[in-house]
Amino acid sequence: MIRCYIGLGANLEQPVLQLEQAVLALRQLPDTTLVAVSDFYGSKPMGPQDQPDYVNAVAALDTELGPEALLDQLQQIEQQQGRQRKALRWGPRTLDLDLLLYGNQHIHSERLTVPHYGMKQREFVLYPLHQLAPQLVLPCGTALTSLLALVPENGLTILK
Ligand code: ROI
16 A cells, blocks of 8 residues: 555636545545545645636545556546646646655656655645645655745635
8 A cells, every 4th residue: 555645726617616526536546545635725826827726635545556557547537527638838727636745756757757846846735735744754855844844825725
């Protein structure tokens, strides 16, 4: 069993509902147990500002799936919820599921970079992750709490 963390994000088509539906789908994943889901957070868009605010959360999973098999499953959920690939870089999306952490592993493949390349700078990842795993140390050896000290909340709000 490997403990994984997934970042959830949406800013189109009733984002809270998109995240709720995604949580249901994560609960159904094969060979996987959904361990916990953070609160849902409202966040300011990173990237172009002429798009709606985001709803973000983090989920903890225990899985027997390999990282690429897990990625396949996450992309399938995104597709089922109407995600248009090829859309504008850093543009709005109905659902984004990012594999943030896969145990303590570093992964660099054609399809995957784990830990997720942007997570250390993103308040909408770090704060919900901290809610689930306050003692977490990243694979690079950095404590999550020391990153939080560097990354302002930037208007992050708890929705539920
Ligand atoms: N901004 C926020 N606040 N939350 C996201 O999940 C998010 N996802 C993205 C970009 C467009 C970078 N901005 C985001 O992919």
